[in-house]
Amino acid sequence: MRARHLICYSLAGSFVFTGCDRTAPAPSETPPVVVIPEAPVPAADLTHSVVRVNTTYQAWNPGQPWEKLEPRQRRSLGAVLKNHQVLTTAEMVADSTFIELESSDGRKLTPATVTAVDYEANLALLALDDDEFSADLEPLDLADDSKIGDELDIVQIENSGLPLITHGLIQSMDVVSNFLPGQYFLTYELKASMQTAASSFTLPALKDGKLAGLLTSYSSSDQLSDITATEIVRHFLADAADGDYVGFPSLGISTAALDDDKFRDWLGLDPQTGGIYISGVLKGGAAEAAGVQVGDVVTSIAGFEVDPTGYIQHPIYGRLFWSHLVRGAQPVGATLPLEVIRNGEKQTLEATLTRRESSLVPLHTFGEAPRFVVKGGLVFQELTRDLLRSFGKEWRDNAPLNLLEAYDNPEAFEDRMDHVVFLAGVIPTPATIGYESLRNLIVTEVNEQPIRDMKSLAQAFETVPANGLHTIRFDDQEVPIELDESVSTVVDGQLLQRGLSRLSRLE
Structure with missing residues (x-):
C-alpha cells in the first residue's frame, strides 16, 4: 500500500490533525529525461547476493478475535548482507508463522528468524544459521545516498534462476507511507519499466552494485516504483547492530500548513515568514518536553528553514518535507534545535528526540493475539x-x-x-x-x-x-x-x- 503524505498529518509525531485534506504540492524539481529499456536486461553476477524469502503468515480474525484467519503465503527477494543477514520488508514478516530462505537457483532451503523489525519504516532483518546455505553468498555493501537523476537497478529472479536487472532513474523524492498509514519515510521514486517475474513482492534496488534500498510498490500504468531510501536503510541497520533495536524517533506534534493567506493574517505572520503551525502536542513527547505549545509556528528545524507548505531545501535530496529531519535523519536521543514564533516573538527551543508514542490505539498488533x-x-x-x-x-x-x-x-x-x-x-x-x-x-x-x-x-x-x-x-x-x-x-x-x-x- 502506498500513500503520499497530507500536509496536515503529523509526519514526525504520533497523532494527526484532520482539519484539512489537501495533498502536499509536488517537489519543484524538473524530472530528468528518462530513457527506459524495452525489457530488463540479463545479469549474471547477482545470484549469490540475493535470496528468495518465503513466508507463511496467519493473522487474527478482526471480527472474531478468538480465532485466526486461514494461513497465507508471500514470496519476495531479499538482499544478502554481512554476518549471515538478509534485508527484507516488515510486511513480509508480519504475522509470520514460518520464514524460509531459498537460494536463487532453488536448490537450497533454510529457515530464518527475525532479528529486527520496524513496521513503521517497513524494514526487517533476518538471520540464518546455516553455514552450508551461506557458504556461497556474497554480501552487498550499502550504497551512498542517492539524488534525483541517479540510476538504480531493480533486481528480479525468474523461477528458472535467471536474474534480470531493470534500469531506472530517480525522478523525485518525497516522504511516503507504504505500509502503515500515517508513517512517512524518505522514498525514491524511480521511473522504470518492469516486467512480471517471480519473487516480486519486494525487490532489492542497487546503485553501482551496492544496496540502495528496497522496492515497496510499483505502478505499471505510470511505470513508477517506490524505493525505501538508503538513509532509512542505513539508520535501521545501525540501530539493529547491537541486537537492541529501538526504532525511529518522533517529535510528538500534529501540524497544519501555513499556505492559506487568511490563516497567516490571523496569526500575524508577514509574507516572508514560512513554517508549520502546531495544532497539537503529544503529552510526554519530545516536543512537550522542549516547551513547544499549541499555536506555535516552527520556522526552522535543525537549521533548515521551513517554507509555508512545510518543505525544506535539503543539500542532497532537494525540496523535501520537513518530517525527514526527525524521522530518518536523526536517531533517538539526538538534540534538534527549533526556531519558533510564539505570540509574535521569536524563540529558540531544543528537543531531545524520543520514541514516545500514544498507546491508546496501537498502530499495529502483528504477532499479538487481540484482547x-x-x-x-x-x-x-x-x-x-x-x-x-x-x-x-x-x-x-x-x-x-x-x-x-x-x-x-x-x-x-x-x-x-x-x-x-x-x-x-x-x-x-x-x-x-x-x-x-x-x-x-x-x-x-x-x-x-x-x-x-x-x-x-x-x-x-x-x-x-x-x-x-x-x-x-x-x-x-x-x-x-x-x-x-x-x-x-x-x-x-x-x-x-x-x-x-x-x-x-x-x-
Missing part, C-alpha cells in the same frame, strides 16, 4: 488500527466517526483510558435481546467502575450488583444498557459448548 471479552453475547474489543482497517480499503471513510476520533486525536481520551475498549458487536442470545443492533460504542464505565483497558473491564464484570444487573455506559450515550448476570452466565457456557474457543483474552 477481548465476550459477556452474555456482548463482544468487547480493544481498538487498534488493524480493526479500523477491517472496515475496508476506504476505512477512513467507512469506519465509525467515534472510533476514528479516538485514533486521530488520542489526547482527548488519554486522561480517561489507557486503551480504547469498545462494544464491537452482539451475538443474539437470550441475554442480549434488544441489543442486537448495538456496535462500535466506546465503553466508559461498567458497574460505576471506569474502564481503562480490557483488564479493568473483566474486573468490573466480576463485581455483581445486588440487583444482578450489570450497568454498562458508553461514551456520548446518555442511557446505559443492563446485562443480567445469571442469564449471561448460562449463555457464556452455551457459547463455549457451541464452538467458541474462549470467552476472553486479557494479555
Whole structure:
C-alpha cells in the first residue's frame, strides 16, 4: 500500500490533525529525461547476493478475535548482507508463522528468524544459521545516498534462476507511507519499466552494485516504483547492530500548513515568514518536553528553514518535507534545535528526540493475539488500527466517526483510558435481546467502575450488583444498557459448548 503524505498529518509525531485534506504540492524539481529499456536486461553476477524469502503468515480474525484467519503465503527477494543477514520488508514478516530462505537457483532451503523489525519504516532483518546455505553468498555493501537523476537497478529472479536487472532513474523524492498509514519515510521514486517475474513482492534496488534500498510498490500504468531510501536503510541497520533495536524517533506534534493567506493574517505572520503551525502536542513527547505549545509556528528545524507548505531545501535530496529531519535523519536521543514564533516573538527551543508514542490505539498488533471479552453475547474489543482497517480499503471513510476520533486525536481520551475498549458487536442470545443492533460504542464505565483497558473491564464484570444487573455506559450515550448476570452466565457456557474457543483474552 502506498500513500503520499497530507500536509496536515503529523509526519514526525504520533497523532494527526484532520482539519484539512489537501495533498502536499509536488517537489519543484524538473524530472530528468528518462530513457527506459524495452525489457530488463540479463545479469549474471547477482545470484549469490540475493535470496528468495518465503513466508507463511496467519493473522487474527478482526471480527472474531478468538480465532485466526486461514494461513497465507508471500514470496519476495531479499538482499544478502554481512554476518549471515538478509534485508527484507516488515510486511513480509508480519504475522509470520514460518520464514524460509531459498537460494536463487532453488536448490537450497533454510529457515530464518527475525532479528529486527520496524513496521513503521517497513524494514526487517533476518538471520540464518546455516553455514552450508551461506557458504556461497556474497554480501552487498550499502550504497551512498542517492539524488534525483541517479540510476538504480531493480533486481528480479525468474523461477528458472535467471536474474534480470531493470534500469531506472530517480525522478523525485518525497516522504511516503507504504505500509502503515500515517508513517512517512524518505522514498525514491524511480521511473522504470518492469516486467512480471517471480519473487516480486519486494525487490532489492542497487546503485553501482551496492544496496540502495528496497522496492515497496510499483505502478505499471505510470511505470513508477517506490524505493525505501538508503538513509532509512542505513539508520535501521545501525540501530539493529547491537541486537537492541529501538526504532525511529518522533517529535510528538500534529501540524497544519501555513499556505492559506487568511490563516497567516490571523496569526500575524508577514509574507516572508514560512513554517508549520502546531495544532497539537503529544503529552510526554519530545516536543512537550522542549516547551513547544499549541499555536506555535516552527520556522526552522535543525537549521533548515521551513517554507509555508512545510518543505525544506535539503543539500542532497532537494525540496523535501520537513518530517525527514526527525524521522530518518536523526536517531533517538539526538538534540534538534527549533526556531519558533510564539505570540509574535521569536524563540529558540531544543528537543531531545524520543520514541514516545500514544498507546491508546496501537498502530499495529502483528504477532499479538487481540484482547477481548465476550459477556452474555456482548463482544468487547480493544481498538487498534488493524480493526479500523477491517472496515475496508476506504476505512477512513467507512469506519465509525467515534472510533476514528479516538485514533486521530488520542489526547482527548488519554486522561480517561489507557486503551480504547469498545462494544464491537452482539451475538443474539437470550441475554442480549434488544441489543442486537448495538456496535462500535466506546465503553466508559461498567458497574460505576471506569474502564481503562480490557483488564479493568473483566474486573468490573466480576463485581455483581445486588440487583444482578450489570450497568454498562458508553461514551456520548446518555442511557446505559443492563446485562443480567445469571442469564449471561448460562449463555457464556452455551457459547463455549457451541464452538467458541474462549470467552476472553486479557494479555
